[in-house]
Amino acid sequence: MTTDYKPIPTAGSETGLDVLKDMLRARSFLAALRSMHTNVGALFKVTLPGFQPIVLVGPENNRKMLVSQRDQFDWRTESDAVTGLLRRGVLVVDGDEHDLYRDLMNPALVRRAVPQHVPAMSAETDRVITQWRDGQTVDMLVEMRKVALLILMRTLYGVDFMPDMERLWKPILKLLKYISPGLWIVWPTMPRPQYRRAIKTVDDYLYRIIRERRNNSQMGSADDLLGRLIAHPAMTDDLIRDQLLTMMIAGHDTSTALMAWIWVMLGTHPDTLMQVQTEIDTVIGTDQPAEEHMHPLSYCDQVIKETLRMYPPIHIGNRRANTDIPIDAYQIPEQSRVMYSIYTTHRDPEQWENPDKFEPERFCPHIREKRPALAYVPFGGGPRNCIGAAFSQIEAKVIMARVLQQFELEPLQNKVHPHMGATLEPRPGVKIRVHKRS
Numbered sequence: 001m002t003t004d005y006k007p008i009p010t011a012g013s014e015t016g017l018d019v020l021k022d023m024l025r026a027r028s029f030l031a032a033l034r035s036m037h038t039n040v041g042a043l044f045k046v047t048l049p050g051f052q053p054i055v056l057v058g059p060e061n062n063r064k065m066l067v068s069q070r071d072q073f074d075w076r077t078e079s080d081a082v083t084g085l086l087r088r089g090v091l092v093v094d095g096d097e098h099d100l101y102r103d104l105m106n107p108a109l110v111r112r113a114v115p116q117h118v119p120a121m122s123a124e125t126d127r128v129i130t131q132w133r134d135g136q137t138v139d140m141l142v143e144m145r146k147v148a149l150l151i152l153m154r155t156l157y158g159v160d161f162m163p164d165m166e167r168l169w170k171p172i173l174k175l176l177k178y179i180s181p182g183l184w185i186v187w188p189t190m191p192r193p194q195y196r197r198a199i200k201t202v203d204d205y206l207y208r209i210i211r212e213r214r215n216n217s218q219m220g221s222a223d224d225l226l227g228r229l230i231a232h233p234a235m236t237d238d239l240i241r242d243q244l245l246t247m248m249i250a251g252h253d254t255s256t257a258l259m260a261w262i263w264v265m266l267g268t269h270p271d272t273l274m275q276v277q278t279e280i281d282t283v284i285g286t287d288q289p290a291e292e293h294m295h296p297l298s299y300c301d302q303v304i305k306e307t308l309r310m311y312p313p314i315h316i317g318n319r320r321a322n323t324d325i326p327i328d329a330y331q332i333p334e335q336s337r338v339m340y341s342i343y344t345t346h347r348d349p350e351q352w353e354n355p356d357k358f359e360p361e362r363f364c365p366h367i368r369e370k371r372p373a374l375a376y377v378p379f380g381g382g383p384r385n386c387i388g389a390a391f392s393q394i395e396a397k398v399i400m401a402r403v404l405q406q407f408e409l410e411p412l413q414n415k416v417h418p419h420m421g422a423t424l425e426p427r428p429g430v431k432i433r434v435h436k437r438s
């Protein structure tokens with residue numbers, strides 16, 4: 001029996017013009033995705049020269065791609081810069097190999113393992129923010145990256161990143177640029193020698209911490225993520241480097257973006273800021289944040305979740321069809337690049353009333369329960385969902401608490417736009433004047 005599939009919808013000449021206008025008005029590809037969703041539907045093909053992914057939107061399509069038909073979608077694309085950089089990192093391999101790395105690292109990041117890191121998260125935050133002077137203007141996009149790097153390296157790899165931060169700062173930013181959307185998407189074989197040095201510098205550092213841990217008999221079997229990788233006989237130094245770089249990139253740039261957006265949202269919503277401040281003062285007071293404070297910070301939790309809805313740091317998920325894939329009346333041809341648009345799903349008026357309004361109350365438990373599960377996917381979904389979802393949300397609470405326990409914030413520059421780099425981040429930055437609380 002043959003099935004007649006309909007052609008994959010694209011923007012016709014008239015809709016194409018509307019999409020283009022929307023995109024130019026907002027000066028963002030995100031606006032084009034939303035416009036395509038409104039004008040063309042929940043499954044459509046982008047038709048840019050050299051870049052023609054099929055994009056899926058909405059909870060039903062997310063379920064197919066991430067859960068029920070997930071075996072038909074591979075992650076790995078040999079020609080992608082992300083694959084080139086992360087080599088055999090858990091994010092960019094499929095099948096049994098993926099499951100091996102994921103199973104190895106999961107125990108260090110599951111929900112019940114994360115709260116033990118609250119004191120370290122708090123201490124690492126303090127190392128950055130105690131350097132802020134009263135009345136100083138800081139850029140939260142920069143400061144939060146420092147905090148996120150220190151926390152990740154301390155809690156997952158057991159190392160102090162402070163002595164290496166300055167030296168590795170630019171190489172890390174360069175690596176992020178390497179994987180950010182750019183010409184390489186349409187010209188995958190383009191030579192990019194200007195990145196070689198930065199990659200080598202970060203690699204040398206990672207191989208050094210692997211070597212040091214292998215040689216440190218006392219710490220060798222530590223139960224942190226690095227210890228778990230080292231203890232497994234199949235894990236060579238190269239494979240461990242790939243996982244460490246993956247976690248370092250995926251785990252700090254996303255948290256940086258989330259935190260930067262949280263300060264943007266709090267800076268532009270004074271009532272929310274006041275409510276967050278009151279909750280932190282009531283639940284923690286002037287103590288150091290501890291495990292038992294995390295659950296009661298329920299309004300902070302709603303603010304984090306609503307920020308992730310409006311500005312998901314990973315705004316799109318990328319796959320490759322490993323066979324012809326039927327979806328509703330369409331057939332996605334084998335080898336197509338397929339994407340699920342997290343941002344567009346999060347701004348879908350069918351799922352969210354006033355989707356462009358910042359309303360943390362949407363995440364009150366009784367309202368949350370009524371929503372289809374995969375209408376909210378800041379951490380993806382299904383078996384390849386984010387391994388760091390619990391980690392990053394606890395981390396965000398701790399950072400919010402430490403900053404607001406010690407400082408009052410005076411936002412200085414509210415005009416930011418979402419920039420599509422390796423993550424979606426507020427550019428040109430988040431300038432805030434900080435005043436020490438008495």
Ligand code: HEM
Binds near residue numbers: 246254312317381
């Ligand atoms: C706000 C913070 C974060 C956000 C928004 C985020 C978002 C995501 C998303 C959307 C995915 C799925 C991508 C896809 O379907 O293709 C993902 C996967 C992943 N994330 Fe995160 N992430 C965050 C923090 C972290 C942290 C802290 C870590 C590590 C410590 C991490 C490590 C990973 C890894 C390794 C994967 C791949 C999982 C797999 O393929 O099995 N992420 N993340």
